[in-house]
Amino acid sequence: MTVCIRIEDYVYDAVKLAKLHPGGEIFVLQCSNTDGTAIFNSSHRRRFPHDKYKDFRVDPAVVPASLERTNVDYANYFELCQRVSPLIPRGGWAPWTYFVKAALLLGAAVFLDCYMTFVQRTYTLSAIAVIIFGFIGLNVQHDANHGAVSRHGWVNRLLGLSQDYIGGNGLGWMVSHNVVHHVHCNDCHRDHDLDLGAIRLKTSTPWQAFHRIQHFYFLLLELAFSPVHISYNIGLCISQLRQENNVLSPYWRTHRYLMGILVARFGLGLFMAPSMTTFYQLVTMYMIGGFYLSFFFLLSHNFENVAKDTIDSSKGDFVTNQAITSSNVGGSWLAQMNGGLNFQIEHHLFPRVHHSNYATIAPVVRQFCKEKKIAYVHFPTVWDNFLSTASHLKLLGKF
Numbered sequence: 506m507t508v509c510i511r512i513e514d515y516v517y518d519a520v521k522l523a524k525l526h527p528g529g530e531i532f533v534l535q536c537s538n539t540d541g542t543a544i545f546n547s548s549h550r551r552r553f554p555h556d557k558y559k560d561f562r563v564d565p566a567v568v569p570a571s572l573e574r575t576n577v578d579y580a581n582y583f584e585l586c587q588r589v590s591p592l593i594p595r596g597g598w599a600p601w602t603y604f605v606k607a608a609l610l611l612g613a614a615v616f617l618d619c620y621m622t623f624v625q626r627t628y629t630l631s632a633i634a635v636i637i638f639g640f641i642g643l644n645v646q647h648d649a650n651h652g653a654v655s656r657h658g659w660v661n662r663l664l665g666l667s668q669d670y671i672g673g674n675g676l677g678w679m680v681s682h683n684v685v686h687h688v689h690c691n692d693c694h695r696d697h698d699l700d701l702g703a704i705r706l707k708t709s710t711p712w713q714a715f716h717r718i719q720h721f722y723f724l725l726l727e728l729a730f731s732p733v734h735i736s737y738n739i740g741l742c743i744s745q746l747r748q749e750n751n752v753l754s755p756y757w758r759t760h761r762y763l764m765g766i767l768v769a770r771f772g773l774g775l776f777m778a779p780s781m782t783t784f785y786q787l788v789t790m791y792m793i794g795g796f797y798l799s800f801f802f803l804l805s806h807n808f809e810n811v812a813k814d815t816i817d818s819s820k821g822d823f824v825t826n827q828a829i830t831s832s833n834v835g836g837s838w839l840a841q842m843n844g845g846l847n848f849q850i851e852h853h854l855f856p857r858v859h860h861s862n863y864a865t866i867a868p869v870v871r872q873f874c875k876e877k878k879i880a881y882v883h884f885p886t887v888w889d890n891f892l893s894t895a896s897h898l899k900l901l902g903k904f
Contacts (some may be wrong), residue, residue, distance in 0.1 A: 509563050510551045511540040511572055516563045519567065520752060521534035529658025533679070533753050535679050543688045543823065548652065548857040550586040552579075575819040582823045585873050589866045599654045606887075609647045611667060613637050624775050626783060631790045638790075639797040640669040644844035644860075645672070650679050653857045669756050669763035672731060672791060674738035676753065676760050687856055691806055691830035692818040698806070699813070705901045707813055720899040726794075728782045730834050731795025803850040808832050808882065808893040811901075825879050827853040831884040834890040837864040844867065850881065 510519040510533065523533035536544055545553050609655035617634045621627075648654050668675040681697065687694035699706045704723050705716045715722075742764065745757045753881070767879075774783055812829040831849040839847045845860025846852060851867050874881040882892035 507563055508534075508537045508569055509568055509572055510536050510538070511557070511574060512542050516565065516568045516572065517558060517561045518563055521561045522558065523751070523752075526778070527654050527658070528656065529662055531662065531676070531753075531756055532652050532658070534756075535676075535684055537570055537752055538569060540573050540688075541685060542575060543577065543818075544683065546579055546582065547687075547853075547855065550590070550855070551583070552669040573819065577820060577826070578822045579819075580878060581825075582854070585824060585870065588873060589855070589869050592866050592869065593858060593862050596656065597653065597855070597862060598656055599648065599859040600861055603648075603859065603861060604656070607664060610637055610641050610645060611670075612643060618770065619639070622777055624772070626774065626778060626786055628786060631786045632793070635790045635794040635797070640842070640844075641667050641671050642794075642798050643801075643842075643846055645671070646675065646678075647844050647846065650675055650860055651683060651856045653859045659705070659773075661666075666759075666763065668758060670766055670829070671794070672735055672767055674742060674760050675742045676756050676837045677738050681764070687853060688825060689818040690798055690816075690853060691811065691813045692816045693813055695818055698802075704896075704898065705875055708805060708901065715904040717904075719902045720895040723895075723898055725798075727796045727799045728792045729795070730799040731791040734795065735767065735791075736900070801843060801846060803836070804890045804894045806833055806889075807897050808884075808890065809897050810880075811882075811897065812880075822879075824854065824874070824877070829880045830872055832884060832890065832893075833867065835888055839887075840864050870878070 507627055509516050510522065511517075518649070519533055519537050523530035525535045527621050532542075532548075542553075573715040578743040614634065614637050617630060617637065621630055621634065643646045646666075646668035647660070649661045650668060652660050652661045654664055666678075667677045668678055669694060683845075686696055686698050691699065693699060693707045693709055700710075702710065702713075703726055705712065742757055742761050745751060746752075746761060748754075751757070771784075771787055774787055811832070816826060816827055817829060828850050831853050833848050833850055835847045840860060846866055848860075848863035851858075851870055855862075855866070855868065858866075865883060871881050884893065
């Protein structure tokens, strides 16, 4: 069976395209049997060269019926690309200072891991480690798994594996985040990030009495993000490896082996210092780290008057769909801490532009949205964003 990828009106052999992709095969194969138009356009900031790859087109007779065709308008998007392009140096890749930052974060994480395992583990060191893990998640793996660090695919792939080092699954994240969430942001029928039964994030989620107080308890639930996420990733990795003819199987095997890092962290830690205190420190580290990561992601797409029920990601204007489902908070200093993810609007419009550029292009994007009468939400502080999110959750918690 041919593995397909749809780009605009044509369907291509994904495997053949992947072999020629200079940014690495995985960034094409992650879109297998989906409409890859949005990912291609937003990653390359130009239209796909159909004539160049016409020999890779697939006979319509063998195209799976499940392969959806989107009808999104990119005219505004490419106009915006022309405006921001002069402000984006080096093609949007990371500056050399970023590699110093990444090396310091990864080096500190490995050092603390070894020190706490073989010398001494304390709650203070665990707290420092979890902050560094959070910075790796937001600053290193996120850019890398979007392909935004370097034009060389192996650099992005290598740094993207830092997701697995801190307890996640890089490939699972790429599929669920890049292919699903980014393309279908806040689409109630397609964005699985809205499918949290314990927190009612959309009106189609069946209402439960406890949702009345979700604007109070949602912070507590975010502490459970890491355990739930890790369990999900283990199950996902096993299920994907059981699928026959899965073109991503070699990559899934790599991530299966990397799950050993988590086992070793707990196993060696408890072996060297067998006590409940050690166990509590390890669990606390993951819970706080998961909280830090999930906190900012939840705020970004859940706030007062955010678009959800009206979003159909298979049609409409691309800039509008992305801008009215996301929000920004703070400025360049927070961007340095959180890998630019406080500029969610710019990130969703330009996911393969390194985060060091977002503060620079944000005023241009904001002015463009103003001209096109597209809502652009920017909160001055995290506290303002938090209050808006709590208000939004309170409204959705009503029967």
